[in-house]
Amino acid sequence: MLLLALAVNFIGTVYGYYWYLPQLADTPLRFLVFVPDSPTATFFFLFVLLAFLIGRNAPLFEALALVTLVKYGLWAVGMNIFVLIKMGQMPWEGYMLIASHFAMAVQGVLYSPYFRFRLWHLILAAVWTLHNDVIDYLFGMIPRYSMLSAYMQEIGYATFWLSICSLGLAYFLVISKRRIKLDLH
Numbered sequence: 272m273l274l275l276a277l278a279v280n281f282i283g284t285v286y287g288y289y290w291y292l293p294q295l296a297d298t299p300l301r302f303l304v305f306v307p308d309s310p311t312a313t314f315f316f317l318f319v320l321l322a323f324l325i326g327r328n329a330p331l332f333e334a335l336a337l338v339t340l341v342k343y344g345l346w347a348v349g350m351n352i353f354v355l356i357k358m359g360q361m362p363w364e365g366y367m368l369i370a371s372h373f374a375m376a377v378q379g380v381l382y383s384p385y386f387r388f389r390l391w392h393l394i395l396a397a398v399w400t401l402h403n404d405v406i407d408y409l410f411g412m413i414p415r416y417s418m419l420s421a422y423m424q425e426i427g428y429a430t431f432w433l434s435i436c437s438l439g440l441a442y443f444l445v446i447s448k449r450r451i452k453l454d455l456h
Contacts, residue, residue, distance in 0.1 A: 277321070284317060293415075306414070309375065312335075312343045319386075330387055335395075337437075340378065344372045347375075348372050354419070358418070384448075
C-alpha cells in the first residue's frame with residue numbers, strides 16, 4: 272500500500288508542479304516556493320511515505336503534510352464547486368480536480384494515526400501555512416483559476432479559517448490523541 276501511495280502521490284506531485292508552470296514563469300523568485308500549494312502538500316507527504324517505507328517517522332513533514340493535504344485538498348474542492356455554481360458548468364478537469372483533491376484530504380486523515388509529530392512541529396506547520404496565506408492573498412499569489420480573482424477577499428477570508436480548521440484537526444487527530452493515550456497508561 273505504501274508503494275502504491277508513493278507512486279500515486281509522486282505522479283500527482285509532478286502533474287501539480289506541471290500545472291503551475293505558467294504561473295511560476297510569472298512569479299517573483301521570492302514567492303516561488305509558496306505558489307504551488309497542492310503539489311507542495313503532496314511533496315511533503317512523499318517524505319512521510321518514504322520515511323514509513325524505511326520504518327521511521329518524519330514528524331515535521333507529517334505535520335506539514337497533514338495540515339496542507341487537508342487544507343489544499345478541501346480548498347480545491349470548494350473552489351471548483353464554487354466555479355461550477357457560478358458558471359453553471361465545468362470542464363472534465365474540474366471534476367478530476369475535485370476527486371483528486373478530496374482524496375488528498377482523505378489520505379491525510381487516514382494516515383494520521385501513524386503520525387508522531389509534537390506541538391512544536393505543528394507550530395512550525397502553522398507558521399508555514401499562515402505565511403502561505405499571507406503570500407497568496409496579500410501579494411496576489413493565489414492559484415490562477417478562471418473567475419476567482421473577483422472574489423479574492425471572500426476567498427482569502429475563508430482560506431484563513433480553513434487553515435485554522437486544518438491546524439485544529441491536526442492537533443486533534445495526532446497531538447490530543449497521543450496525550451489521551453499517555454494519560455491512560
